[in-house]
Structures are given as structure tokens and as C-alpha cells.
Amino acid sequence: MKAVVLHEYGRPEKLKFEDWDDPVAGEGEVLVSVAAASINPVDWKMRSGAAKARFPLQFPAILGRDFSGVVRAIGKGVTNVTPGDKVFGVSWKTYAQLCVVKAAELAKVPEGLDLVRAAALPLVTITGEQLIRLGTKIAPGQPQGQTVLISGALGGVGRSAVRTAKDAGAKVIAGVRRKQLDEAKELHADQVVALDDDDALALVGFLDAVADTVGGATAQKLLGKVKPGGIFASVLGPPANAALHPTVTVAPVMAKPDPAHMLKLAEDVVKGRLDIPIDRMIPLEDAGAGQQAAEHGGIGKVLLLA
Numbered sequence: 001m002k003a004v005v006l007h008e009y010g011r012p013e014k015l016k017f018e019d020w021d022d023p024v025a026g027e028g029e030v031l032v033s034v035a036a037a038s039i040n041p042v043d044w045k046m047r048s049g050a051a052k053a054r055f056p057l058q059f060p061a062i063l064g065r066d067f068s069g070v071v072r073a074i075g076k077g078v079t080n081v082t083p084g085d086k087v088f089g090v091s092w093k094t095y096a097q098l099c100v101v102k103a104a105e106l107a108k109v110p111e112g113l114d115l116v117r118a119a120a121l122p123l124v125t126i127t128g129e130q131l132i133r134l135g136t137k138i139a140p141g142q143p144q145g146q147t148v149l150i151s152g153a154l155g156g157v158g159r160s161a162v163r164t165a166k167d168a169g170a171k172v173i174a175g176v177r178r179k180q181l182d183e184a185k186e187l188h189a190d191q192v193v194a195l196d197d198d199d200a201l202a203l204v205g206f207l208d209a210v211a212d213t214v215g216g217a218t219a220q221k222l223l224g225k226v227k228p229g230g231i232f233a234s235v236l237g238p239p240a241n242a243a244l245h246p247t248v249t250v251a252p253v254m255a256k257p258d259p260a261h262m263l264k265l266a267e268d269v270v271k272g273r274l275d276i277p278i279d280r281m282i283p284l285e286d287a288g289a290g291q292q293a294a295e296h297g298g299i300g301k302v303l304l305l306a
Contacts, residue, residue, distance in 0.1 A: 001019075001020055001021075001022050001096060001097040001098045002017060002018070002019060002020070002096070002097050002284070002285075003017075003018060003019075003020040003062050003093075003095060003096035003097065004016070004017055004018075004062065004063065004064075004095035004096065004284060004285070004287040004288075004304075005017075005018045005020065005060050005061070005062060006047055006057065006059065006060065006061045006062070006063060007059050007060050008059060009047065009048060009049030009052070009057075010047070010048065010049075011048070012044070012047070012287075012288035012289065012291045012292040012295075013288055014047065014288075015047065015063075015095075015287050015288040015291070017284070017285035017287075020062065020096065022098055023093075023098055023099065023100045024100070025073050025074060025075035025078075025100050026075050026076075026100070027075050027076040027077050028075060028076070028077050028078060028102060028103055028104070029074075029075040029078070029100050029101065029102055029103060030071055030073075030074050030075065030078060030081060030087070030100070030101050030102075030103050030106060031071070031072045031073040031074070031075075031098060031099075031100055032067060032069040032070065032071060032072060032087060032098065032099050032100075032101055032106075033069050033070045033071075033072045033097070033098060033306075034067050034068075034069040034094060034096060034097055034098060034099055034306040035068050035069040035070065035115050035116050035119065035305070035306060036067070036068050036069075036115075036116045036117075036118075036119035036281070036303045036304060036305050036306060037064045037066055037067050037094040037095050037096075037119055037284070037303070037304045037306065038066040038119045038120045038122075038123075038301050038302065038303050038304070039287075039290050039291055039294045039301070039302040039303075039304065040065055040066065040123050040124070041294075041295075042055070042065065042123075043063050043064060043065070043095075043291060044291045044294070044295045046063055047063060047291065061093075062092075062093035062094075062095055062096055063093070063094075063095050063287075064092070064093060064094030064095035064096070064099075064304075065090050065091065065092065065094060065122070065123050066088075066090060066094060066119050066120070066121075066122045066123050067088065067089065067090075067091060067094040067099055067101070067119060067122070068086070068087070068088035068109065068115055068116065068117075068118035068119035069086075069087065069088075069099075069115070069306070070084060070085070070086055070087070070115075071083050071084060071085045071087055072098070074103070075103075077103075078103040079103075080103055080104075081103065081106070081108065085108055086108060086109040086115050086118075087101075087106045087107065087108055087109060088106065088107060088109050088115075088118040088119060088121065088122055088262075088266070089101055089105055089106035089107060089122050089257065089259060089262065090105065090122045090123050090126065090255075090257045090262075091105065091106075091257075095284065095287055095304060096284075096306070097284070097306045102257075104257075104259070105257035105259060106259060107259040107260075107262055107263040107266075108263075109266070110263065110266050110267050110270055111270070112270040113266055113269060113270050116281065116303060116305065117278060117303075118266065119303055120156070120276050120278050120301040120303060121262065121265065121266050121269065121276055122262055123255060124155075124156030124157045124159075124160055124276060124301075125156075125160045125261075125262055125265040125266070125274075125276070126160075126255050126256075126257070126258045126261055126262050126265075127157045127160070127235060127253070127255040128156070128157040128158065128159065128160025128161035128162075128163070128164060128265075129160055129161070129164045129258070129261045129262075129265060130253055130255050130256070130258065130261075131157065131161050131164075131211045131213070131233055131234075131235060131253050132148070132161050132164040132165045132168065132170075132211055132233075133164065133168075133261075134233075134251075134253060135211060135231070135233025135234070135251045135253040136148055136165075136208075136209035136210075136211055136231050136233045136251070137209075137231060138165055138168045138170045138208075138209060139168050140167065140168050140169060145169075145170075145171060146169075146170045146171065146208040146209065147170065147171040147173065147205075147207050147208050147209075148165050148170050148171070148172060148173070148207065148208060148209040148210065148211055149173040149174075149175050149193070149204065149207050149209075149210050149211070149222065149225070150162055150165065150172065150173070150174055150175060150189075150210075150211045150213070151175040151195060151210065151211070151212045151213055151214040151218060151219070151222060152175070152176075152212075152213035152214045153174035153175055153176055153184060153187055153189065153192075154174075154176050154180055154183060154184055154187070155213055156276045156277075156300075156301060157213045157235065158174075158211075158213050159187065159274060159275065159276060160265055160274065160276075161211045161213070162174060162187050162189055163265065163268060163273065163274045164265075165211070166188070166189075170208075171190045171191075172189040172190050172191075173189060173190065173191045173192070173193055173204065173207075174187050174189035174191070174192045174193070175193055175194075175195040175214075175218075175222070176192060176193075176194065176195065177194060177195065177196050178194040178196055178197055180194075181194055186275070195214070195218050195221075195222075196218075198221075201221065201225075204225060206225060206226070206227035206230075207225050207226050207227060207230060208226075208227065208230050208231070209226065209230055209231045209232070209233065210222045210223070210225065210226055210230075210231075210232045210233065210234075211233050211234075212232065212233065212234035212235070212236065212239075213234075213235055213236070214236070215234065215236035215237070215239070219232075219234060219236070219239040220239045220240060220241045222239075223239045223241060223242065223245050223248060223250075224241075224245065226245070226248045228247035228248070229247060229248075229249075230248055230249070231248070231249045231250075231251055232245075232248050232249070232250050232251065233250075233251040233252075233253055234250070234251070234252060234253065235252075235253050235254070235255075237252050238250045238252065276300070276301060277300030277301065278300050278301045278302075278303060279293075279299040279300035279301060279302055280293070280299075280302055280303070281302075281303045281305055282302065282303070282304060282305065283304070283305055284304045284305060284306045286304075287304055290302040290304060
């Protein structure tokens, strides 16, 4: 097969399109013929070496977490899919024409969802869902009226967090940049606030929770808005000033595969209740250029077509 291979940490040009031995599905695994993979921030952080403390690479390495495709073969004990099924999910080494996935960590593509576009959903949707359910602890059946502010609400993770928090009955404040205020209306949050407008942010009352996807100075400001006993959940780790707010629980969230919730949010996409914008679809061999574009920010998902 062909795959995008990294031989050392570095810039996007280090990603090379090369021949690679075909993987084989073992017990409990599925071999997938990849239709598309999507680019996520963790991909370029792994490529550059910025994430090597959490995700060290053994070179040569294949990057990629998201995938969609068609089941080519199944390993011993697999009963949830059969060859020919259209599937999607989160795995490893998905920047390739073939990838191996644990059967328990994939789902069938729901009716009405384009197979290629399905690759945009897995990691961002489960991260946003887990940021709310596991991070902020806001869930259906809990006392209604909890207020949560979601930073970076127009990103894929943020959009998924907004949808999840709304479904849980929370009052949702979408935090975006000033230039994004009009665009943010499509999220149907209860309120929208410009996080780069200190005057606007000062008018936001104390919050039960913050779901942070931005980090940095913005996260530090938002931590001060969480009421005593509240929760600050983040996919980017604790803010630098976390020690100054001992009455707030800081909850780091690292997404784990969750086919059931991923499928639910994919069905929301089909129903028009959730949108994960796609900026461009490019050949797998152009992964370096795709990462470079995505890393600059301000665009929707970039899909790599295998």
C-alpha cells in the first residue's frame, strides 16, 4: 500500500508518500480500505515533536487518527461488521490506503452520511462530547439550568460540545472571536460572547462550568469566571493560573474511542442538528500541505483522500 511516512520530527515537508507493507487484521481487529482520513491538531503536534511526551513516535511512523472506509477483512472473533461494510472511527496510522482498527472502536456509517465526509467526524465529535459529559459532568437527568461556556465554539470540538451540552439541558454560552459573532449564530447557543472583548466578557456572570478548547491567556481569564465548586474542563491541560483558583475543579480531557456517542453525533449531522465544516479535500500524498494549511487555523476540516 501507499502511506504518508514520517522519518523524523520536523516541518510538514518531512511527510513522505511511500510504499509500506500492508497491515493485517489480528484477533478482534478489522482491516479497512481507507476512503479518507482527516487532519487534527494532534497530527501536526506529533509530526513536529511538540506532543512527543504524550505520544512518542517510533520512526519510521505513520500519523493519523480519523478514518472512514470499507471493511476489507476481519480478524478472529469479529462479529459487529463484515467485509464490504462502510465504517468510520478513531484509530492510529490512518494516513494510509489501509489501516487496522479494533472492532470495538469503529461504527458503521449511518444512512445518509457520505462515506468520505464521515472521516471529518470521529475525533472532534467524541472529544466535544467527552469534554461535556466526562469533563464538565453536565449530563441529561442532572439539575437543569446549569450554565456552561464553551470556548472555540466554532471549531469541530466546540460545535460538538455545544450540541452535547444543549442536549443535556444546559444553558450554553458560545465563546468565539469578535469577527465570528455573526457566524456563531448558526450554533443556536443560548448566548454568544466575544472572548477577545474584555468588556463583553466582564458582563458574563459566574459559570457552573467552562469547556475549554482554546487554552492560553483566554483559558486563564475564563477560569476566573467559574464559580466556587464549579468545573473547568479542557482538552489542553490546566491553565497556567490554576493554582490561584483552588475552589474550581480543573478536569483535563483526552478523548478515547467511543463508537456509540460518535454514531449519535454522526446521526445529528445527518439530521442537520450538527455541522462539522469541511474546508478542502486533497490527495493523501499532499498531507504535508494539508497539515500546513490546517495548522495556520481559521479553516474547517481538511480531508485526505486515499
